[in-house]
Amino acid sequence: MNIINLENITRIYQVGSEEVRALDDISLRIDKNEYVAIMGPSGSGKSTLMNILGCLDTPTSGKYDFKGINVSDMSDNELAEIRNREIGFVFQTFNLLPRSNAFHNVELPLIYSGMHSLKRKEIAKETLASVGLEDRVHHKPGELSGGQRQRVAIARALVTNPSIILADEPTGNLDSKTGEDIMLLFDAIHKQGNTIILVTHEEHIAKHAKRIIRLLDGKIERDE
Amino acid sequence: MSNYIFELKEGLIIALKAIRANKARAILTTLGVVIGICAVALMSTTIKGMDIAFEEGISSLGSDNLYIDKWAWFSNEEFWKMRNRKNLKLSDYEKFKNLAQLPIAVAPTLWIVKKVEFGNNYVEGTLITGSTNEYLKTTNFDFDEGRFFSAIESRSSRNVVVLGKEIADHLFKSKNASEKYIKISGIKFKVVGILKKQGSNLLGNFNPDKQVYMPIGAVFKHFERASKRSIAIIVRARNTSMVEKTKEEAEEIMRRVRGLMYDEENNFSINQQEGLTQNYDKTVGVIKIAGLFITGLSLLVGAIGIMNIMFVSVKERTREIGIRKAIGAKKRTILTQFITEASTICLIGGVIGLILAVLLSMAINKFLPTSIQFDTVILAIVISLITGVLAGFAPAYTAAKMDPVEALRYE
Numbered sequence: 001m002n003i004i005n006l007e008n009i010t011r012i013y014q015v016g017s018e019e020v021r022a023l024d025d026i027s028l029r030i031d032k033n034e035y036v037a038i039m040g041p042s043g044s045g046k047s048t049l050m051n052i053l054g055c056l057d058t059p060t061s062g063k064y065d066f067k068g069i070n071v072s073d074m075s076d077n078e079l080a081e082i083r084n085r086e087i088g089f090v091f092q093t094f095n096l097l098p099r100s101n102a103f104h105n106v107e108l109p110l111i112y113s114g115m116h117s118l119k120r121k122e123i124a125k126e127t128l129a130s131v132g133l134e135d136r137v138h139h140k141p142g143e144l145s146g147g148q149r150q151r152v153a154i155a156r157a158l159v160t161n162p163s164i165i166l167a168d169e170p171t172g173n174l175d176s177k178t179g180e181d182i183m184l185l186f187d188a189i190h191k192q193g194n195t196i197i198l199v200t201h202e203e204h205i206a207k208h209a210k211r212i213i214r215l216l217d218g219k220i221e222r223d224e
Numbered sequence: 225m226s227n228y229i230f231e232l233k234e235g236l237i238i239a240l241k242a243i244r245a246n247k248a249r250a251i252l253t254t255l256g257v258v259i260g261i262c263a264v265a266l267m268s269t270t271i272k273g274m275d276i277a278f279e280e281g282i283s284s285l286g287s288d289n290l291y292i293d294k295w296a297w298f299s300n301e302e303f304w305k306m307r308n309r310k311n312l313k314l315s316d317y318e319k320f321k322n323l324a325q326l327p328i329a330v331a332p333t334l335w336i337v338k339k340v341e342f343g344n345n346y347v348e349g350t351l352i353t354g355s356t357n358e359y360l361k362t363t364n365f366d367f368d369e370g371r372f373f374s375a376i377e378s379r380s381s382r383n384v385v386v387l388g389k390e391i392a393d394h395l396f397k398s399k400n401a402s403e404k405y406i407k408i409s410g411i412k413f414k415v416v417g418i419l420k421k422q423g424s425n426l427l428g429n430f431n432p433d434k435q436v437y438m439p440i441g442a443v444f445k446h447f448e449r450a451s452k453r454s455i456a457i458i459v460r461a462r463n464t465s466m467v468e469k470t471k472e473e474a475e476e477i478m479r480r481v482r483g484l485m486y487d488e489e490n491n492f493s494i495n496q497q498e499g500l501t502q503n504y505d506k507t508v509g510v511i512k513i514a515g516l517f518i519t520g521l522s523l524l525v526g527a528i529g530i531m532n533i534m535f536v537s538v539k540e541r542t543r544e545i546g547i548r549k550a551i552g553a554k555k556r557t558i559l560t561q562f563i564t565e566a567s568t569i570c571l572i573g574g575v576i577g578l579i580l581a582v583l584l585s586m587a588i589n590k591f592l593p594t595s596i597q598f599d600t601v602i603l604a605i606v607i608s609l610i611t612g613v614l615a616g617f618a619p620a621y622t623a624a625k626m627d628p629v630e631a632l633r634y635e
Contacts, residue, residue, distance in 0.1 A: 056550060056628045077554045084552020095547045095632065099241045111234055112552040156551065 003163055003195055004030040004053060009062035011048050022048040023059070024218035030164075030197065035190045037198045037206035040215035047168070049215065050199045054087050054166045055079045067163060084112050088157025092169035094149045096141040102128060102152045103137045109160045127159045128152070131185065147178035154185060164195045171205055183208050231557050235564030242537065242565055243572075250569060253533045257573030257608060258580065260523030265581035265604045266588070267519040271512050272600065273585075273593035278504055281431065282497055288464055289362055289497065290471055292320075292457040292478060296493035298503050309491040310482070311454035314440070319481045320457060326470045329361035329460040332440050336447050340436055341407045342395040350391060352408070352436045354443030355458075362460040365432065368392075369402045370417030373439055377416075381441025386417040390433040411446050413438065467496070523607070526573070527615040534566050534619035545623050546631025559624040566616025567609055574608025 011023040022045045030036055040046045051057035052064065055071055058079075064072040071082060089095075096105045107124040115123075128137055131151040141149050150170060157165050167186065171179030187208055190196050198209055206212050214222040243250040291297070294309050317332040324330055334354040340347050353359070356379075360372040373384045385406065392401050392415075405412045422432045444450045461470040471494055478492055538545070545558060553561075578601060585594040 051629050054550070056632075077556075080549065080552050080554045083550060089550050091632070095543070095550070097544060097547060099245055108548070109551045111230055112548075112554075112557065114230060160552075 002029050002031045003067055004028065005065040006052075007063040007065075009052060009059045009064060011045075011052060011057070012060045021218050023052070025062070026218075026220055028213070028220065028223075030195065032163075033190070033193055033195055035196050035198075035208070035210045037200055037209035037212045038215065039201060039203075039206050039212055040221075041201065044215040045218040046199050046215050048218075050166060050168055050197075053164075053197060054089060055082050084109055085160055086163045088160065088162040088165040090150070090153050090157050090165065090167040090170045092172035094141065094146075094153045094173070096149060096152055096156075098141055101138050101140050102133060102144065102155075105141070105152055106155045106159050109156060113160060124159060127155045130158070131155045145178075146174050147181060150174065150178075150182050151185070154182075154189075158189065158194075164197060165189065166197050166199075168199045169201075170198070171200075171202070179205070228560075231560045232564060234557075235561040236568060238561055239565035239568040243569065246537075249533060253529050254569055254573040254576070256526030256529035257523070257570050257611065258526075258577040260519075260526035260611075261574045261577030261604050261608050262580045262584070263519035263522045264516070264607065265578055265600055266584055266594075267515045268600050268603070269581065269585045269594045269596050270588070270592055271508075271515065272597050273589070273595040274508060276595050277593040278508075282500060288461040288467055290459040290461065290467070290474060291495040292459060292474060293493050293495055294454040294456075297495040298499040299493070306493075311451075312456065312492065314444075314450060314455060316478075316481050317455060317457050320474075320477055323477045323480070324459070324473060326462065326466060326473050327459045328462050329358045329458075331355045331359040331362055331458045332455045333359065333458055334440055334443050334448065334453055334455045336443060338408050338447070340391065340395065342404065345395045345397070347391055347394050350436055351430070351434065352438060352443070354438055354440035356440060359437065359458065362458045363432070365422065366420040368418045368420050369400075370415070372437070373416055378439045378441070381439050381445050383411065383413045383442055384416045384438065385413040386419065386437040387415060388419050388431070388433040388435045389421040390431075391436055392418045408436075409447065413442075471496075523611060527570075527611045530566055530569060530612065530615040531618060534562060534616055535622070537565070538562060538619045538623040541623075542626065542631050542634040545626050546628050546634065549626070549628035550632060555624040558626075559620045562620030562623050563613055563616040566620070567612030570608045570612030570615065571605070574605055574611075577608070578604045
């Protein structure tokens with residue numbers, strides 16, 4: 001069953017008087033339980049593709065079906081709801097709320113989905129335990145190591161049980177040993193039946209994925 | 225609905241965290257609102273206090289009284305016209321009293337200003353009211369000591385006086401005053417009674433506490449020539465509902481007493497306390513509006529401070545807003561969050577300002593009458609909340625419409 005179906009997606013930015021074609025007529029399908037890496041040099045359009053896949057941005061033209069629903073011209077609020085329920089984000093810079101502890105960071109997507117407090121707390125706790133942080137629940141991001149912070153971010157991405165997990169350079173700010181640990185965690189998450197899309201420019205990270213899509217100048221150069 | 229409560233609760237938690245994270249800034253920002261709310265609350269308690277004091281003061285004068293006078297107290301009548309009226313004489317009063325059916329009391333009055341002395345103590349410029357024993361029935365006076373002068377003392381123009389509380393305190397300090405003699409322009413007067421504290425300072429020298437009362441005959445005998453001064457006649461109606469009828473009767477009788485033809489204008493005026501109230505409302509009304517406007521301005525400055533700091537806060541937390549949007553916060557959620565934050569700051573400021581106002585008004589009460597009303601408290605809280613919502617809206621809206629991609633990229 002395919003989750004993501006992009007048809008002729010183009011995204012043009014207006015920079016001053018110049019038009020930048022960040023994505024140029026891209027078509028792409030990703031099925032359930034795939035483990036995909038998107039690769040390419042900087043400026044190749046992989047961030048833009050990631051933003052569109054993550055419903056953070058909408059294409060200038062083309063059609064994006066997410067689980068059979070056309071999301072390319074949804075309103076901001078509808079997109080927010082899709083992001084909340086269907087997509088889990090993991091960022092290079094972790095992007096945790098600095099003043100909130102690990103538990104609250106993980107709980108937050110469930111608050112936005114309107115889940116009842118008791119159930120929410122239970123699920124958040126379970127998810128934190130599943131990434132091995134049951135004893136760091138009340139620590140703030142500043143009190144955690146890089147690897148631990150990324151685990152909190154992964155727990156936050158997993159907590160709503162989303163259809164896809166989008167990870168943008170998840171090991172970019174980690175040393176290679178910790179980075180490898182995090183990749184093993186992704187592998188495990190994939191084995192549990194999750195769909196993972198990884199954006200990276202490092203070959204050894206991309207090797208964890210089962211499929212590698214290479215971008216160049218806004219076009220798909222190779223898909224293997 | 226329950227979603228909305230979640231968002232509100234979350235907004236409140238975030239607000240408190242943000243305030244705690246920037247303590248110095250929050251305190252300074254809140255200070256603007258504290259001062260604003262304090263000023264507004266203080267102003268309104270002072271206004272309330274003045275109103276209450278005025279009402280108390282005026283009721284000590286007796287609210288069902290009519291004052292027949294050569295002069296109209298509050299009118300647009302030309303001064304020279306009234307000046308040319310014939311003086312009201314004691315004989316006019318006597319004729320009027322004999323003819324009037326409706327009033328329960330009629331008393332003549334004449335005011336003079338003199339220095340009153342007892343031993344080494346004296347009060348300069350004391351208002352002395354000359355009248356008859358019936359004057360008492362036109363007031364609501366109670367006595368600390370003694371009594372009002374009697375009908376016999378009044379008729380025979382005896383040298384007796386009744387003192388207002390403040391005058392008595394001044395002259396006798398804590399000593400017993402009854403049956404003692406005071407001097408006015410070197411003439412001895414026996415003190416027969418001292419009034420209980422009555423009125424309020426808003427009545428100025430007309431406050432009974434600052435007056436001396438004596439038989440009107442004694443005034444004419446020692447201080448004034450009857451032909452020179454015009455007296456006034458106080459007429460007490462049976463009750464409030466009878467005031468109008470009593471006034472009509474009084475006008476009719478006075479026209480007869482003054483020998484006016486049917487086509488001649490009244491050469492006297494019938495005044496009512498209402499005029500005093502209207503006059504009070506007119507002057508104090510302006511002060512009220514000006515006061516509230518000026519104190520309102522200080523609140524506005526406070527609100528602008530909040531708005532300013534909220535804009536800074538939104539800018540600083542651009543990334544946080546991006547994160548929240550990425551994980552599913554809707555526009556409304558972000559809007560609620562920042563408005564709640566601004567409102568919380570304002571509310572805290574409002575409560576502190578209010579507490580400060582209560583404490584200050586207790587201190588001010590020693591000089592100016594103040595009165596803290598429940599509605600003032602509620603109003604202050606509501607105003608501070610509204611201030612927060614209004615001041616928070618523009619910054620919150622900026623935050624809500626941020627593009628998540630841009631916001632996440634913000635360093």
